[in-house]
Amino acid sequence: MLEECLRALRKQTLRQTEVVVVDNSGGQADLTSVVKLADAVIVQRENVGFGAALNRVFRNAQAAFVATINDDAVAHPEWLEKLLEAAETHPEAGMFASCVVLATGQLDSAGMLICGDGSSKQRGHRQAVESYQQAEEVLCPSGSAALYRRHLFEDVGWFDEEFFLYGEDTDLGLRARWAGWSAWYVPQATVVHRYSQSTGAASALKAYLVERNRLRILWKNFPARLLLCAPVTTLKRYYWHWVAWRRGQGLTGQFARQPAARRALAAALIRAHWDWLRQLPGLMRARREIQRRARLSAREFEALVRRFSISPRRIAEL
Secondary structure, three states, rough: OOOHHHHHHHOOOOOOOOEEEOOOOOOOOOOOOHHHHOOEEEEEEEEEOOHHHHHHHHHOOOEEEEEOOOEEEEEOOOOHHHHHHHHHHHHOOOEEEEEEEEOOEEEEEEOOOEEEOEEEEEEEOOOOOHHHHEEEEEEOOOOOOEEEHHHHHHHHOOOOOOHHHHHHHHHHHHHHHHHHOOEEEEEEEEEEOOOOOOOOOOOHHHHHHHHHHHHHHHHHHHHHHHHHHHHHHHHHHHHHHHHHHHHHOOOHHHHOOOOOOOHHHHHHHHHHHHHHHHHHHHHHHHHHHHHOOOOOOOHHHHHHHHHHHHHHHHHOOO
């Protein structure tokens, strides 16, 4: 999959690019063919996580723009060129979302949506691609295929490396929103994504990381009034997850079909909340720093959350 990803990047119509691969396998991957297709390969001694891997490259990058793409994604030849055209058209924007399509032909992501308890989900996930052919403002991009202005990172900071996997793109997007940056969806910038090839579509590890990281997103970024409402929204989402479990719908339904799934899921949720409590002092420090840099008022941020919201029921069904 990585070779296919890199071959697509070498066919980009935008030629002024540098392709860097960060290998999080701890040196276990065979990179013989990859070295020939990349400008640089960085091998981590251990899996440091998605955000940390990107930060390793971005902190040393000299370009005005940096792009992310997953190893299980294949970019259309004009992907980067269309993203850069959008960046030139919208100088006030710091983030640009791709049209990420599943191998089945359905849409994977046209930007991100946010739920009132901090959960996030890809906008348009598993809907018809034809319904998302208009360039428009979105909350933030999915990190599976996105373009960022490097100045945005200098302004709001890098990816939060404590997330390890899942949600770090939403966290960065919300921090950038607080700082006054906007985001645009670019439907002509197409990428085909084999969803969750590395971690699997449903697993106890994924359930733990998603739940822990949505608590991190919530406590770092949500203003006080939304924070007070979040427990009710969480209970609603848990209820709809239970319904999806019984009906065999979405990722929850996939999880329900696995042996010993109930105990594994319960353990994952308990562990996620325990880790959130342990990390709460650090999250509050990060929260104060975000508020110190904020160019939006709490009411303006609340309006953004409402504008780009997704319901607890919809989160559970996907």
